[in-house]
Amino acid sequence: MEVRALVFDVFGTVVDWRGGVAREVRRLLGPSVDAEALADDWRGRYLPSMERVRSGQLPWTPLDALHRASLDDVLADAGLVDVPASVRDELTLAWHRLDPWPDVVPGLTRLRAAYVLAPLSNGNVALIVDMARRAGLPWDLVLGAEIVRHYKPDPEVYDSAPRLLALDPSQVLMVAAHVEDLVAARARGLRTAYVHRAGEHGGQRVPPPTDPDADLSVRSFGELADRLGA
Amino acid sequence: MEVRALVFDVFGTVVDWRGGVAREVRRLLGPSVDAEALADDWRGRYLPSMERVRSGQLPWTPLDALHRASLDDVLADAGLVDVPASVRDELTLAWHRLDPWPDVVPGLTRLRAAYVLAPLSNGNVALIVDMARRAGLPWDLVLGAEIVRHYKPDPEVYDSAPRLLALDPSQVLMVAAHVEDLVAARARGLRTAYVHRAGEHGGQRVPPPTDPDADLSVRSFGELADRLGA
Structure with missing residues (x-):
């Protein structure tokens, strides 16, 4: 698939x-x-x-x-x-009012031509909509915790994406900078891509460079678009 | 409000x-x-x-x-x-794969600068997303029946819009070409705008020119943007 x-x-x-x-x-x-x-x-x-x-x-x-x-x-x-x-x-x-990493808007813009794009966040819908409008994030729709009234890593959140998009779980790729989010997504049958965000904790705590269990590990949304041929 | x-x-x-x-x-x-x-x-x-x-x-x-x-x-x-x-x-x-009326994309594009825009349809999410991507409808998010597993005119559908957007019902305006949809929206505290779509039934059955009970009656999304100062 x-x-x-x-x-x-x-x-x-x-x-x-x-x-x-x-x-x-x-x-x-x-x-x-x-x-x-x-x-x-x-x-x-x-x-x-x-x-x-x-x-x-x-x-x-x-x-x-x-x-x-x-x-x-x-x-x-x-x-x-x-x-x-x-x-x-x-x-x-x-x-x-959080700013996207510099690679995000150009990367999402490329990806959107080929893929349906949605946040799958624990942020409530109003938060995610405000953020997207301010930052110009080109989501097709907003998915996530508040829609199903469960927080990640509850399985209901991951299951909601293929269900609402009428896709098989293997047709949905979860993108995250946190290994534990990807572990939970894989447990529900989603594919996974790890993004290395060295600056998330201001350099005080550096995440692993790759996730060996993910389908893909990348360092930017531009590299993700490259790897997915978008 | x-x-x-x-x-x-x-x-x-x-x-x-x-x-x-x-x-x-x-x-x-x-x-x-x-x-x-x-x-x-x-x-x-x-x-x-x-x-x-x-x-x-x-x-x-x-x-x-x-x-x-x-x-x-x-x-x-x-x-x-x-x-x-x-x-x-x-x-x-x-x-x-339905086409928007000719005034829709230009009207929504103007409205989106000033307002959060979402479909509140009985169409399932995958249908609405496919339609939006094909037609270039600039929704901020997808709301509607499948999110709450109720069909309009069930009150749960109308209530979901202010709830998920963290707004008062009176801060949400429902736009529809069908009087009965607006009756149900008003019953849940939403504001309402009626759009006259003379061609919906190919001219065989012509809807009323205005809805006297709505806050606004317009003949196009361009007129809606004019009336809302967008």
Whole structure:
């Protein structure tokens, strides 16, 4: 079976969450805050917050609301207790305003001529739509966690892509910079492509150069388009 | 509250189903078949087929499968019993290959600069994506029946638009050429715009020129963009 659709992890794979969140922290909280450290701390609470939903401890909660709640903990731990609620709300929208890596828009534009393209992110739909409109990401449609009310790596998220696109799982290629996302996608029959994003953690923690278990390992969306003949 | 997103009925409102289906009937069944009559008959089975899902008589079934099943009845009633299954499958894809009315792409392109745009159709996601890629419809995302596994006019479909876009219902404008779609949208708090599509039924049945209950009545997506200041 030939690949017909590409679905993408977003935070880290398509966009630079660390740089974008730090930029908004500086803009809204001023230069005295360690913006990168705050971004790292906030992102560190991402998996645990979703785990509370995945385990059933919390009912379905969109990522914006999880981000907003974990921000309160981040600010408390940083001693920033006086930040007004309106600024906290605005700062939560930082996740809607992340910039894509430089290779993303040219790569997606090439890929779109040959493949259906969709994000398959844990970000809620409004977040993903705002991001796409701001950055010019040429998605054909928005898939992901909120559509099925399950967070990755729950199998429902991966299964939703071939189901809604009326394709066999082997006709869908999951693209991600995180090995564990690809492990979960492969378990549902999707093909997988690993993208090496050396800068996701600001160079402090460097991901593996390739994923030997993936169908493809690339260093950019341009290389992905090359390898897929797009 | 200001309108932030526009959601669109598709068959008849965005695309000319009658002309497109008739074109594919002629291509696949030859010139001896009354293509427009066959298109009208097929479309006539659309509401009853969805009603079987809405009433619970059938489990959730995507529109492609409903179209494929009703095609068998259409062909039987037309005495075309020898059409092979492969041709029936191909003919069902006619609904993926419908052309937009001439004002649609220029109008949507203007509207998209100011508003989030999404189809809110009973068409299944794969159908809507194929149609959009072929016709160049600049949707931000795909909403609609299959996402929530309910057919319009079930309230779940209308409710899904503001929910997934994180908007108040009054910030979402439903655009349709069918008064009953707008009645159901208003009942869920959406704003409504009526589009007069005189040619939907090939002139045999002419819809009302305006919907006095809608917020807006227009004759094209260009006029809709004018009225919305886009």
